[in-house]
Amino acid sequence: MDRFVYLTFDGLSRGAVFAAFALALVLIWRATRIVNFAQGAMAVATAYAGFSVSSATGSYWLGFAVAIVTGLALGAVTERVVMRFVDHSSHLNGVVVALGLVLVIQGGLGMIYGNEYRPAAAPFSRDAFTVGGVALLSRFDLFVFAAVGAVCVLLALLFTRTAVGLRMRAAAFAPDVARLLGVHVGGMLTLGWALAAGVGSLAGMLVLPTELGLHPNAMDVVFVSAFTAAVVGGLDSAPGSVAGGLVVGLIVSYVSGYLGATVAPIAVLVLLVVVLLGRPGGLFSRGKARTV
Amino acid sequence: MALRLTKPRRVTGVWALAGVTLILVLTLTLPPFRTYQLATVGAYLCVTAGLTVLTGLNGQLSLGHGALMATGAYTFALCCNAGWPLTLAFAAAVLLTTAAGAVIGLAAARLRGPYLAGLTLAVAVVVPAITSTFDGTFNSDQGLPVALEPPPATVTVEQWQAWLAWGGALITMLLLTLVIRGRFGRELRAVRDDETAARLAGVSVARTQVLAFVISAACAGLGGALFAVLSQSVSPGAFPLSLSLFLVMAVVIGGLGRLAGAVWGAVLLVALPALAHSVTDGIEVQRLEGNLPLALFGLTLVAVMLAAPGGIAAIRIPRRRKA
Numbered sequence: 001m002d003r004f005v006y007l008t009f010d011g012l013s014r015g016a017v018f019a020a021f022a023l024a025l026v027l028i029w030r031a032t033r034i035v036n037f038a039q040g041a042m043a044v045a046t047a048y049a050g051f052s053v054s055s056a057t058g059s060y061w062l063g064f065a066v067a068i069v070t071g072l073a074l075g076a077v078t079e080r081v082v083m084r085f086v087d088h089s090s091h092l093n094g095v096v097v098a099l100g101l102v103l104v105i106q107g108g109l110g111m112i113y114g115n116e117y118r119p120a121a122a123p124f125s126r127d128a129f130t131v132g133g134v135a136l137l138s139r140f141d142l143f144v145f146a147a148v149g150a151v152c153v154l155l156a157l158l159f160t161r162t163a164v165g166l167r168m169r170a171a172a173f174a175p176d177v178a179r180l181l182g183v184h185v186g187g188m189l190t191l192g193w194a195l196a197a198g199v200g201s202l203a204g205m206l207v208l209p210t211e212l213g214l215h216p217n218a219m220d221v222v223f224v225s226a227f228t229a230a231v232v233g234g235l236d237s238a239p240g241s242v243a244g245g246l247v248v249g250l251i252v253s254y255v256s257g258y259l260g261a262t263v264a265p266i267a268v269l270v271l272l273v274v275v276l277l278g279r280p281g282g283l284f285s286r287g288k289a290r291t292v
Numbered sequence: 293m294a295l296r297l298t299k300p301r302r303v304t305g306v307w308a309l310a311g312v313t314l315i316l317v318l319t320l321t322l323p324p325f326r327t328y329q330l331a332t333v334g335a336y337l338c339v340t341a342g343l344t345v346l347t348g349l350n351g352q353l354s355l356g357h358g359a360l361m362a363t364g365a366y367t368f369a370l371c372c373n374a375g376w377p378l379t380l381a382f383a384a385a386v387l388l389t390t391a392a393g394a395v396i397g398l399a400a401a402r403l404r405g406p407y408l409a410g411l412t413l414a415v416a417v418v419v420p421a422i423t424s425t426f427d428g429t430f431n432s433d434q435g436l437p438v439a440l441e442p443p444p445a446t447v448t449v450e451q452w453q454a455w456l457a458w459g460g461a462l463i464t465m466l467l468l469t470l471v472i473r474g475r476f477g478r479e480l481r482a483v484r485d486d487e488t489a490a491r492l493a494g495v496s497v498a499r500t501q502v503l504a505f506v507i508s509a510a511c512a513g514l515g516g517a518l519f520a521v522l523s524q525s526v527s528p529g530a531f532p533l534s535l536s537l538f539l540v541m542a543v544v545i546g547g548l549g550r551l552a553g554a555v556w557g558a559v560l561l562v563a564l565p566a567l568a569h570s571v572t573d574g575i576e577v578q579r580l581e582g583n584l585p586l587a588l589f590g591l592t593l594v595a596v597m598l599a600a601p602g603g604i605a606a607i608r609i610p611r612r613r614k615a
Contacts (some may be wrong), residue, residue: 035406037413085598091405092353096544097597099355099537103590110583220533223324224417227410265421271412273399276411280402 002134007257008250009128013141014210014248016148021203021226022233022241023155027196027237030096031172031189034083034094038101040219042078042197043204045105046071048113050205051120053212060123065203075197079190082108109216117218122209144206151199152242159238168192221265225252234282243284302467308462313460319451327450329562334457335518336558338464340542341551342511345468347540348548349477350504351484352400356412357512358536359419360396364389364516365526366423366430369438374521378441384458386510386518393509394502401501408492414534420528435527438520457518461558464511468551470506480504534586541593564588 021039028036036042050067054060083100085091124139160164170178171188179185208214208220229248233240248268255267275283313558315334319327339357346352364385371381396415400408420442430436443452474478482490483500491497520526542557571581 006334023346031405035410037409066472082594082598090351092347092351092599095353095406095409097594098542098594099540100590100597103534103537103541103586105590107583107585107587107590110586111580115583119560217533224410224414228414229408231407260425262421262424265418266425269418272411276403277399282406
């Protein structure tokens, strides 16, 4: 039972990171109908930048800020320089271009930093607090919850309470009408990509200290988990992706804890297959359809 | 009609004969290392040809063909090590990969675009996890050696490898050419271009998609087995995610519309790393090794997608469409 409680908290902490990463995927999907397969590589690239600054200056938080800002910039540049010019007549094109970006980023990182694992420090202790002999949460887990929670609240406020958020939603759902009404649609897309990549960078900074460390391929498995989380949530729904992230996190944690860490990716694949075949619209889609 | 059918068939025969002659001449004259590279092109060609049928003619994107190759390679290795003769081991590799492809294809037929890409990506990522989980059979990260029968007398190992690889590649190309020329080829393209219209015309969309996936999986299985022949060992490190991405890149750059694109793609897969290697040879930087081709592949892929979506096999002036 102690173990179950510990694994539950561990799973929620992982799930929060998956949720943030899935949220970044959903942001871009809703705006441009592209699943950004380069999201993982982009997050790793910004994490490398962040940890380089951290090790050069000795300040984790300066590196953290650099990673997020680099993420925002990288997202904007990707949209402005590459993605805007993709021919949307076939849905394959966006995916293939994103895969090209993955190769460029991973090859570039390998050339600059080498293909060995580098340590990724955590800003807080990862030793769990114990309550009555039961290990629960570490300071780092609390930091993860706080950071992801803050991002979710900020994004929700941005999209529902501000004029910019309204313009972004308008540009995503009815670009032509929005353009006629004076919305700068291209600018909104750039902003959307920047925000998504920034959130992805945050997720990268939160997940890398809990894995083996920095490596050009470090986010591959995380990306698959986050994609699964987004699909579980429906790919179109931000709250769904958060819930999906928590579900995937818990499953990964239980399977790693009880069956071994190597089984976890297989469990994620099984979950993805089951959801895609059973409810391609996401676990929460049917409930919505019935309320109409 | 009869004229149109007979003429290309004769042309195919001529091409096949020319291919056999060319390979024989090349393998008997080239130095061993070049012969080995030639063999690698042949092994890649099996996979890229299947992928061209799947992605180019049927419009399904698979990021999991590296994993299907691994299935073929591991099956081949296990059969060889159990003492099976070469042909049986090849057959087993193709059959088992076909079965695996049928399972993924059944799921794929219900999925579109990014969903399918994500699912096949998950399949590609799961390979090391499977070899570690069942390490009794697959020996985890170390992988398995392949106990190959020695080649017949007076034939060098490289020549033997090249003949096997190109034998497989030519048979694959021939069969695929015959398959996509007829009714099935038209159905593949009809489904790719407009599913609703295809269904109205009496084409079973799901059946066509599953079949396309099964066919390309069989090709990937053969390619994987040939890779086991070439490297004489199998390990998860030989089938990373980047291999699957390389394959997609090769068929996209080669050109998705026709099988000739697969040949270009296979050549590119061998030539680009070799080219990058010869460029970095003078420079004593370890990190460029392997990473430069990665970056080059990616840049080429993005450039081709933005400038000439038809690939090498269909270079023409790009059409600009205003939204």
